Amino acid sequence: MAATIPLPPVQMLAVKQPPASNIPPSDKDVINAHNYVIAVNSVYCRSQQRYDKHSDEDVGIVDYAEAIRYEARVLAHTEDSQPPWLAAALAPLLTSLVEVKDSLMEVKDSLAEVKGQLTVVEGKLDLLTMRQADTARELAKSFNFQQSGAPETVLQIVPFGDGQYLSDIGLPALNTIAAVENLTTQERNNYLGRYYPDRVITGTVVKRKKLLLNALGCKTSI
The missing domain is CATH 1.20.120 (Four Helix Bundle (Hemerythrin (Met), subunit A))
Known part of the structure; x- marks a missing residue:
């Protein structure tokens, strides 16, 4: 071969x-x-x-x-x-x-x-978003504190601690005292879970309403 x-x-x-x-x-x-x-x-x-x-x-x-x-x-x-x-x-x-x-x-x-730089930028944007949310939350709570407790009282929207707004998760806007009063039990629990993420909320309906109003900066008498 x-x-x-x-x-x-x-x-x-x-x-x-x-x-x-x-x-x-x-x-x-x-x-x-x-x-x-x-x-x-x-x-x-x-x-x-x-x-x-x-x-x-x-x-x-x-x-x-x-x-x-x-x-x-x-x-x-x-x-x-x-x-x-x-x-x-x-x-x-x-x-x-x-x-x-x-x-x-x-x-x-x-x-x-470039990917590393984008990660850094995203981190800074997240931090900026959180700081803006903190500022917006304090301003809204301060405004709400100055208002009366009448049902028709107009409230400023208070963002959650993670920077999200009510519209981001499909919850009804809490723009009046009446809106807070008219929440269903499930809606109220959803709000409380967002405003108090590190707490287990228990107690009566009255207590839960008071906690929610406190989260919005409102004066409470109930």
Whole structure:
């Protein structure tokens, strides 16, 4: 059996390989090796278009490099050996593959840095939102404290401790004393759970109404 040049191992790219080249390679072997490089290059380029920038793996680069090395081995075993221009032609291509991989790594590092900066910004925005909610809550409670206890008395909306407003969770607006009085038991419990998240609320309906009015800053006489 004639000696052959081993085909490159298949890693990631699904490309049909040609028959192993004989030693010395025939003209058809040389053409098959060259066409194999072209086929692998085509699949590799398509994989780069779908390349996941968050992945640490450059899919197919090993297969592409191995295909080029295989063609080089085939040419090296020809009777005329390697043509003088081959090494010079292959060197930039192999260098370009390394440069592409390095560039992709730089892009990943830049994206990771941007993601870190966004996390910091989001944290600062959350803190700012909480501080604004604290200010709005104190102003609303101060306004409500100045009002009378009549049912038609207009109240300022008091945000919850986490910065959310009543409309964020679909609860009825507590914009009058009457609105507080007219809450269902479930609605009142929902409010109390939001305004007093660290407390277990127990007691009579009267006590629960008083706690809710206190959370709104209202004077209570009940």
